[in-house]
Amino acid sequence: MAHDPYANPRKTTSLRRLGPVDIAALKAAVLALPEAVWDAENAGKPNRFEALDKTRHIVFRFVDSVRDWRSSHDRPAWAEWRDLLEPVLQAAVMPYGYANGAFPRVMFARMAPGGEIKPHRDANAAAKWPHKIHVPLLTNDKVTFFIDGTGYHLPEGEAAEVNNMGVHAVKNDGDTDRIHLIFEYFDPDQPTPDWLPRVIAGG
Numbered sequence: 001m002a003h004d005p006y007a008n009p010r011k012t013t014s015l016r017r018l019g020p021v022d023i024a025a026l027k028a029a030v031l032a033l034p035e036a037v038w039d040a041e042n043a044g045k046p047n048r049f050e051a052l053d054k055t056r057h058i059v060f061r062f063v064d065s066v067r068d069w070r071s072s073h074d075r076p077a078w079a080e081w082r083d084l085l086e087p088v089l090q091a092a093v094m095p096y097g098y099a100n101g102a103f104p105r106v107m108f109a110r111m112a113p114g115g116e117i118k119p120h121r122d123a124n125a126a127a128k129w130p131h132k133i134h135v136p137l138l139t140n141d142k143v144t145f146f147i148d149g150t151g152y153h154l155p156e157g158e159a160a161e162v163n164n165m166g167v168h169a170v171k172n173d174g175d176t177d178r179i180h181l182i183f184e185y186f187d188p189d190q191p192t193p194d195w196l197p198r199v200i201a202g203g
Contacts, residue, residue: 004121004165006195008129008186011163015145015152018133018159021091023181026084027137027156030108030179033058038110041077047107055117060085061106061183066124067199069186072104089183092135092159098187104130106183108137115172119146122164125199130184132164137181140174154180 041058060078064071078085085106093101104126111117122132134145136156144151148166162168172178 004128006125006128006193007165008131008190010190011131011165012161013163013166014147014150015163016161018092018095018161020158021088021135023088023135023137023157026088026181029081029084030137054112054115056110058108059106061103063104063126066126068196069104069126069130069184070188070192078106085181088135088181092133093185096131096185096187098189100188101185102188104184104186106181109180109182111170111172111178113172113175113177115178117170119167119169121167125196127164127184129193130186131161133159133161133183133185135159135181136178138177138179140172140176140178142174143170143172143178145170
């Protein structure tokens with residue numbers, strides 16, 4: 001499939017498996033979360049996109065503007081979860097070798113049995129440059145991640161970068177929840193693309 005001309009040339013154009021990471025402590029904490037916490041965090045989330053359908057989220061970090069990935073902020077839940085999240089984040093991104101890598105968006109995404117995320121591209125400009133990485137914390141054999149029509153299964157505890165510039169979708173045809181740690185990652189030392197000022201200015 002054609003690569004988005006505005007996307008970072010370092011990004012995968014399909015799926016890049018980054019390898020296993022230790023999710024044991026993080027998974028245990030996630031599975032212990034009361035439903036009330038999921039409901040409250042999901043109600044206040046900043047990522048309200050139609051394609052996400054009924055998928056629930058707990059958002060730890062988010063961009064200040066959907067036009068620019070270089071500036072982001074911690075949300076209240078980050079302080080509580082930081083010690084569990086950071087080891088997983090850092091282990092997942094080791095293959096990139098960035099000296100000063102940054103994480104503009106970090107969240108949990110929970111999809112119920114029978115749930116789906118409809119085919120879409122991540123259209124906002126802040127999603128075009130960072131790598132989009134998933135770490136499954138809970139899944140089943142009947143969860144499929146589609147990228148440009150090709151289906152992939154992402155096993156628990158294995159980090160993978162997905163092509164969010166391609167048309168992607170998810171279906172959970174199993175009988176258990178699918179919970180992923182999803183985050184973005186970029187290299188602040190990489191030169192900023194020449195199109196960004198136009199996007200920020202609204203052009």
